Amino acid sequence: MLIDHFPVFGLRVRTPRLELRLPAPEELSDLADLAMHGIHGPDLMPFGNPWSELPPADRARRVIQRHWSTLAELKPDAWALNLVVFLDGRPVGVQEIEADDFGVRRQVQSESWLGLRHHGQGIGTEMRAAMLHLAFAGLGADEAVSVGYLDNHASLRVSRKLGYAENGTSRGISRGKLAPEQRFLLTRRAWDEHRRVDATIEGLAPCLPLLGVET
Structure with missing residues (x-):
C-alpha cells in the first residue's frame, strides 16, 4: 500500500471542528474548486507570489501542482x-507546516489559506492551533515562526491570539511593491501558556524519520 512507503498519508490532526490531513485525489479536486471561488478580497494580497490572483482555472491548477510538488520534494532535511x-x-x-534541518x-x-466563504468563523485560528499542536506536542519543536504583511490584519491577529511574540520587521514585496512584514516567534513555553484548542494526532510515529525526527 502507498501508506507503507509514504506514511504521511496516514497522518491526522483533529480539533473539535476540523481535521487536517493530506487529501485523496477527488478531495484535491474539491480543494482546487474552492480556490477558484476566491481566497481573499481584492484589497488584500497576503502572498509574496500573487498566485491567488491568477484566473480561476489557473489558480485551481496551481493548488494541485503545489500539492504535488511539496510531496515530491519532501525529505528529512527539508520538508x-x-x-x-x-x-x-x-x-x-490549507494549513502548511514546513521546516529545514528540523x-x-x-x-x-x-x-495557510482559507476559502473566502469560510472567513470570519474562527477557522483560521483553529487550524493554526492544530498545526502548532503537531509541531510542539507531536514533533517536539522548540520554536514556531510566522511572517505576515502589516495590512494582513487577520493573520497578525491569529498570531497574537496564539501567543506569538513580535520579532522584528522585514522588507517584503507584494504585487511588485515594497510591503513591510511583521515577524513573529512562538516558543514552546508561550505555546503551552496560550493553547486553548484541544487537538489529537494520529499516525505520526511512522512519519517521524521522514520528517527528520529521531525516534
Missing part, C-alpha cells in the same frame, strides 16, 4: 506538508 483543512468532511483551506533547528514555519 513541507500541505495539510488540507476539512470541516464536516469538506475542504475549506532535527537540528527544532523550528517550524507555516503558511
Whole structure:
C-alpha cells in the first residue's frame, strides 16, 4: 500500500471542528474548486507570489501542482506538508507546516489559506492551533515562526491570539511593491501558556524519520 512507503498519508490532526490531513485525489479536486471561488478580497494580497490572483482555472491548477510538488520534494532535511483543512468532511483551506534541518533547528514555519466563504468563523485560528499542536506536542519543536504583511490584519491577529511574540520587521514585496512584514516567534513555553484548542494526532510515529525526527 502507498501508506507503507509514504506514511504521511496516514497522518491526522483533529480539533473539535476540523481535521487536517493530506487529501485523496477527488478531495484535491474539491480543494482546487474552492480556490477558484476566491481566497481573499481584492484589497488584500497576503502572498509574496500573487498566485491567488491568477484566473480561476489557473489558480485551481496551481493548488494541485503545489500539492504535488511539496510531496515530491519532501525529505528529512527539508520538508513541507500541505495539510488540507476539512470541516464536516469538506475542504475549506490549507494549513502548511514546513521546516529545514528540523532535527537540528527544532523550528517550524507555516503558511495557510482559507476559502473566502469560510472567513470570519474562527477557522483560521483553529487550524493554526492544530498545526502548532503537531509541531510542539507531536514533533517536539522548540520554536514556531510566522511572517505576515502589516495590512494582513487577520493573520497578525491569529498570531497574537496564539501567543506569538513580535520579532522584528522585514522588507517584503507584494504585487511588485515594497510591503513591510511583521515577524513573529512562538516558543514552546508561550505555546503551552496560550493553547486553548484541544487537538489529537494520529499516525505520526511512522512519519517521524521522514520528517527528520529521531525516534
